[in-house]
Amino acid sequence: xxxxxxxxxxxxxxxxxxxxxxxxxxxxxxxxxxxxxxxxxxxxxxxxxxxxxxxxxxxxxxxxxxxxxxxxxxxxxxxxxxxxxxxxxxxxxxxxxxxxxxxxxxxxxxxxxxxxxxxxxxxxxxxxxxxxxxxxxxxxxxxxxxxxxxxxxxxxxxxxxxxxxxxxxxxxxxxxxxxxxxxxxxxxxxxxxxxxxxxxxxxxxxxxxxxxxxxxxxxxxxxxxxxxxxxxxxxxxxxxxxxxxxxxxxxxxxxxxxxxxxxxxxxxxxxxxxxxxxxxxxxxxxxxxxxxxxxxxxxxxxxxxxxxxxxxxxxxxxxxxxxxxxxxxxxxxxxxxxxxxxxxxxxxxxxxxxxxxxxxxxxxxxxxxxxxxxxxxxxxxxxxxxxxxxxxxxxxxxxxxxxxxxxxxxxxxxxxxxxxxx
Amino acid sequence: xxxxxxxxxxxxxxxxxxxxxxxxxxxxxxxxxxxxxxxxxxxxxxxxxxxxxxxxxxxxxxxxxxxxxxxxxxxxxxxxxxxxxxxxxxxxxxxxxxxxxxxxxxxxxxxxxxxxxxxxxxxxxxxxxxxxxxxxxxxxxxxxxxxxxxxxxxxxxxxxxxxxxxxxxxxxxxxxxxxxxxxxxxxxxxxxxxxxxxxxxxxxxxxxxxxxxxxxxxxxxxxxxxxxxxxxxxxxxxxxxxxxxxxxxxxx
Amino acid sequence: xxxxxxxxxxxxxxxxxxxxxxxxxxxxxxxxxxxxxxxxxxxxxxxxxxxxxxxxxxxxxxxxxxxxxxxxxxxxxxxxxxxxxxxxxxxxxxxxxxxxxxxxxxxxxxxxxxxxxxxxxxxxxxxxxxxxxxxxxxxxxxxxxxxxxxxxxxxxxxxxxxxxxxxxxxxxxxxxxx
Numbered sequence: 001x002x003x004x005x006x007x008x009x010x011x012x013x014x015x016x017x018x019x020x021x022x023x024x025x026x027x028x029x030x031x032x033x034x035x036x037x038x039x040x041x042x043x044x045x046x047x048x049x050x051x052x053x054x055x056x057x058x059x060x061x062x063x064x065x066x067x068x069x070x071x072x073x074x075x076x077x078x079x080x081x082x083x084x085x086x087x088x089x090x091x092x093x094x095x096x097x098x099x100x101x102x103x104x105x106x107x108x109x110x111x112x113x114x115x116x117x118x119x120x121x122x123x124x125x126x127x128x129x130x131x132x133x134x135x136x137x138x139x140x141x142x143x144x145x146x147x148x149x150x151x152x153x154x155x156x157x158x159x160x161x162x163x164x165x166x167x168x169x170x171x172x173x174x175x176x177x178x179x180x181x182x183x184x185x186x187x188x189x190x191x192x193x194x195x196x197x198x199x200x201x202x203x204x205x206x207x208x209x210x211x212x213x214x215x216x217x218x219x220x221x222x223x224x225x226x227x228x229x230x231x232x233x234x235x236x237x238x239x240x241x242x243x244x245x246x247x248x249x250x251x252x253x254x255x256x257x258x259x260x261x262x263x264x265x266x267x268x269x270x271x272x273x274x275x276x277x278x279x280x281x282x283x284x285x286x287x288x289x290x291x292x293x294x295x296x297x298x299x300x301x302x303x304x305x306x307x308x309x310x311x312x313x314x315x316x317x318x319x320x321x322x323x324x325x326x327x328x329x330x331x332x333x334x335x336x337x338x339x340x341x342x343x344x345x346x347x348x349x350x351x352x353x354x355x356x357x358x359x360x361x362x363x364x365x366x367x368x369x370x371x372x373x374x375x376x377x378x379x380x381x382x383x384x385x386x387x388x389x390x391x392x393x394x395x396x397x398x399x400x401x402x403x404x405x406x407x408x409x410x411x412x413x414x415x416x417x418x419x420x421x422x
Numbered sequence: 423x424x425x426x427x428x429x430x431x432x433x434x435x436x437x438x439x440x441x442x443x444x445x446x447x448x449x450x451x452x453x454x455x456x457x458x459x460x461x462x463x464x465x466x467x468x469x470x471x472x473x474x475x476x477x478x479x480x481x482x483x484x485x486x487x488x489x490x491x492x493x494x495x496x497x498x499x500x501x502x503x504x505x506x507x508x509x510x511x512x513x514x515x516x517x518x519x520x521x522x523x524x525x526x527x528x529x530x531x532x533x534x535x536x537x538x539x540x541x542x543x544x545x546x547x548x549x550x551x552x553x554x555x556x557x558x559x560x561x562x563x564x565x566x567x568x569x570x571x572x573x574x575x576x577x578x579x580x581x582x583x584x585x586x587x588x589x590x591x592x593x594x595x596x597x598x599x600x601x602x603x604x605x606x607x608x609x610x611x612x613x614x615x616x617x618x619x620x621x622x623x624x625x626x627x628x629x630x631x632x633x634x635x636x637x638x639x640x641x642x643x644x645x646x647x648x649x650x651x652x653x654x655x656x657x658x659x660x661x662x663x664x665x666x667x668x669x670x671x672x673x674x
Numbered sequence: 675x676x677x678x679x680x681x682x683x684x685x686x687x688x689x690x691x692x693x694x695x696x697x698x699x700x701x702x703x704x705x706x707x708x709x710x711x712x713x714x715x716x717x718x719x720x721x722x723x724x725x726x727x728x729x730x731x732x733x734x735x736x737x738x739x740x741x742x743x744x745x746x747x748x749x750x751x752x753x754x755x756x757x758x759x760x761x762x763x764x765x766x767x768x769x770x771x772x773x774x775x776x777x778x779x780x781x782x783x784x785x786x787x788x789x790x791x792x793x794x795x796x797x798x799x800x801x802x803x804x805x806x807x808x809x810x811x812x813x814x815x816x817x818x819x820x821x822x823x824x825x826x827x828x829x830x831x832x833x834x835x836x837x838x839x840x841x842x843x844x845x846x847x848x849x850x851x852x
Contacts, residue, residue: 038673063710080488080558083640085715088706090640091647235673243669246696247662254655261648262460265561273562273637492719531719658695665692668685 030216035234036241037222039419043117044220044241045248046110051208052249053103058201060096061145064089068148070194072187075150076275094264100142101267102256104290107135108363116356118344119221125336127214132332134207139291139329141200144193146288153269155276156285158193159185164298167319184278224416225344226409233413284373292370293363296382297389298325299374324386331393338393340401348407352400355392362388450568450595453627457634460649463642464635466498467616472632473497475612475625477507480556483548483603485536488557489636492530496639504530511535549589551602560630560637567630569595574626577605722852724844732782735800740839740851744788746800746812747849750823755781758823768835772824775838785841785849786825790814792832797821812836 007018007025018024067086069078082089111131114120120128143161147154162179166172181188219228228234235241259266267289271282287295301320304313331338339352346353362385369382410416456465473494476486491508495501509527513535516523528535538544545552560566576595580586590600607625614620635641713721723740727747730736735748750758755772763771776784790797792814798804799812799821807813807820809828814821819830826835841851 059707063707066711067714077488081714081716084488084493085717087709087712087714089710089714090644091706092710094644239669240673243662243666247659247666250655250659250662254652254659257648257651257655261644261651264644270562270564273558490716490719492715531716654695654699658699661688661692661695665688668688 030237031242032236032238034216034237035228035231036220036237037224037228037233037413038235038240039222039224039413039416040220040241040244041223042244042248043109043113043223045245046106046113048245049249049252050103050106050110052253053099053106054201054204054208057096057099057103058205060092060099061198061201063092064096065198068194070148070191072150072190072276075148075190079149091260094260097268098256098260098264100145101288101290102252102259103138104142106252107138108290111135112360115359116346116353117221117223118225118339118341118346120336121339121341121344122336123218124214124221127211127218128336129333130207130211130214132329134204134211135332136329137200137204137207141197141204142288142290144197144200147190147193148197149272150190150276152271152274152276152280152282153285154272155185155278156281157287158189160285161287162189164318164322167316167322169319186278221344222413223345223347224410224413224419225348226411226413226416229412230414286371289367289371292368293366293385294325294328294370296366296370297328297386298322299370300324300379300383300386302374302379324390328389331390335393335397339397341404341406343406343409345409348409349400349404350407351404352397355396355400358388359392362392450565450572452565453568453571453630455567455631455634457631457641460645462645465631467618468628468631469497469635470499471612471614471616471618471624472628472630472635474614475607475629476556476632478612479606480629481535481537483537483544483553484556485538485544485553486534486557486636487536487555489534490530491528491532491534493639497635501530508532549602553603556633556636558637560634566637567634570630570633571626573601574607574629575622722850724848724850726847727783727849728847737788737800738851740787744796745839745851746784746786746788746825746836748784748786748800750782750784752782754823761822763826767827768833770824770826770835775824775826775835777841777843780843783849784823784825785838785851787837787839788812789837790816790819790832791827791834791836792817792819792830797836 005019007015007022009015009018009024014024064082067078067082067089069075079093083093084090086092114128114131143157147158162176162185165179166176168175177183179189180186181192222228269286274282286292298321301317301324304317305315305320306313341349341352343349346356365381366385366389369378369385372378374382410419413419455462456468457463476484491504491511494504494507499507508530511528511534512525513528513532514523515526518524538547541552554562560570563569572595573593576593577591578594580592580599584592584599586592587600590602591604592599593601607622607629609622610620611622612620612625618624638644721741723738725736725738725745725747727736727749730747730749732749732751733754735746738745738747758772763769773781788796788800793816795814795816797812797814797819799806805813805815807829809820809822811823811825812821813819814830814832817831819832820828821832821836822828824835825838827833839851841849844850
């Protein structure tokens with residue numbers, strides 16, 4: 001146990017605080033001298049970028065909450081009042097709207113990095129699992145947030161997705177009524193979504209804290225998947241990685257602000273600007289782009305599973321879709337045990353590398369399928385995409401774990417001939 | 423970065439994926455608007471003419487509940503002119519000390535007067551069709567002002583093989599081609615005070631610009647602030663890159 | 675690697691500029707956040723109200739609303755004006771002469787914000803039958819402040835006279851407050 005008064009800082013104020021609550025010692029340890037693999041590339045900057053976006057979302061969200069009214073007859077107009085009458089209200093809204101998209105862009109790239117370089121493998125399994133929890137919380141938050149303007153897309157999107165739960169046998173209908181707080185999507189639904197949308201980002205903040213804590217126990221992975229073995233392999237976080245991450249953050253923010261100021265509605269459906277009418281369904285109900293791949297998986301299942309030669313339905317198509325959609329994210333939790341190859345990085349796993357690239361392509365194919373009505377070519381592509389997704393994680397990766405012959409892995413980070421050019 | 427290419431490909435795919443399906447209406451011609459583009463600003467003279475078109479023609483059936491009369495100052499009207507425009511409209515207020523609702527002339531702080539008391543009254547007066555509120559129409563339709571312009575110009579005789587239902591009108595732009603609104607604008611319908619020729623084309627163009635402004639009054643502030651922000655950010659990116667390289671130069 | 679003295683200076687300048695730009699960026703991002711809390715355009719539009727005073731008779735008071743607060747508009751009789759101006763205003767708790775509290779040429783009109791300067795209750799005395807306090811003006815029931823016929827504090831805990839809002843006569847019948 002350390003004795004009181006041993007803080008090493010010179011400044012008396014800093015010393016006084018640090019002796020009582022070691023914030024400064026912690027900052028120096030975790031964000032100053034913390035050893036990072038010296039070969040991390042810009043794919044490693046997206047965690048910090050995601051954290052920045054979380055901060056931007058919370059700040060812009062709270063400022064908008066000051067002007068929002070969560071009642072069905074007032075919500076849409078309160079958002080428009082924010083756009084028109086509140087000073088810079090339009091800027092707050094466009095930042096919040098597009099911030100959600102850019103938050104998902106950062107997180108999807110961050111996950112892609114994790115997949116490609118095997119950052120989910122021992123000893124980082126729990127870190128990865130907390131990440132999946134963050135993704136689920138983000139999806140819930142974004143879904144409820146989109147409901148708040150109470151537009152046609154808001155109300156009907158909520159109706160379609162919450163109705164999905166009625167597929168669950170026995171408890172389905174009761175569950176949906178419970179979620180709605182009534183017999184259709186109406187004011188009780190909106191009000192509770194507002195409360196939860198306000199709450200969840202702070203839950204995300206807490207899980208992010210745990211996620212970063214877990215990261216600091218193991219240290220970061222790197223592009224070779226080889227753990228640091230000596231000081232030659234690492235650089236202190238500050239100033240090397242802090243300046244690299246800051247640069248990446250500024251570039252990302254530049255693109256984000258370019259969209260906010262010059263194309264703020266590029267990612268928005270036009271029906272989001274019509275008030276919710278429970279008596280009229282829009283021609284095409286389309287979720288936000290970051291949900292499209294999962295929407296495609298949901299709609300890919302079209303055939304009920306029956307007992308052969310009878311009419312008895314064992315597993316309706318609707319329920320298959322719901323299970324697959326949630327399953328697609330839940331199975332990510334088990335990835336460290338599905339892929340057991342001792343080689344982490346895709347750089348040294350030629351078959352795995354192409355399978356992962358194919359997964360990235362598949363993500364966009366599913367996105368395309370999710371945007372279109374579920375028929376014809378888009379539906380077939382959605383079905384192929386779904387098959388590949390599940391085959392990859394449940395069949396291909398486990399087989400590759402012991403069947404794939406990896407390329408020789410460098411002895412250390414410093415010894416890697418590709419090392420040390422940024 | 424070698425990772426950019428797949429991201430770019432993704433962006434292209436995404437654009438294709440989320441593009442609207444080709445509507446049953448004719449392919450829309452993209453018009454040139456003064457307010458389009460990074461440096462675009464609203465043509466205030468056109469907005470004033472467009473407001474006149476709305477006031478004299480559209481306001482008979484279409485509300486614009488999200489606008490207040492004071493917003494018209496942005497079009498270049500003086501406060502006195504705005505007061506006068508507002509006062510031309512009678513709106514309901516109350517209850518007074520007797521507990522009754524009463525009528526009074528509108529003030530600049532009031533919202534635009536609606537032609538009907540509520541949606542059901544609007545439907546009853548229009549054969550069951552609801553004339554949509556126009557405040558956000560340009561944002562609520564694919565291709566916004568191009569669509570509005572094309573629709574107003576799109577009335578024509580139905581082709582021989584199409585049967586127009588009673589109470590509806592043939593329009594080559596409207597999805598489904600049969601619209602409840604009868605042709606609202608014609609040549610010479612609105613008397614412009616500034617000498618601009620009042621052809622149907624001009625009236626449609628002006629009202630489309632007015633509706634674009636109504637949906638996004640803050641567009642000019644957004645673009646001018648955006649230019650300053652982007653210039654700053656580009657400079658900031660350059661400085662940050664230089665600083666990062668300087669830091670890393672000690673170990674490369 | 676730049677290990678010269680010049681190199682060190684250039685390096686420091688670069689880092690300083692980067693840091694400064696970051697600070698400027700964050701600072702300018704903070705302004706819209708703070709300004710969004712200032713009164714919005716619709717609130718500002720209601721910042722001034724016009725009141726028709728043509729129907730008010732001498733000796734009568736009406737209640738108006740301005741910026742969400744009550745306003746007393748009292749039309750005084752010549753006798754009331756004479757009486758109130760005969761008093762020695764310099765000895766009052768909040769010294770102010772009566773003609774300082776009305777508009778030149780419109781001495782009969784007294785316009786006051788009807789909020790007690792003690793803790794914010796609405797003083798009584800504007801309506802028939804309400805107590806007017808010992809000085810014939812207004813009386814605040816919350817803690818017993820007495821205001822005279824010019825709305826000045828005479829007795830009780832209130833520190834200042836009832837506030838006079840900015841107002842002007844747009845015409846003989848119309849006052850614009852704010």
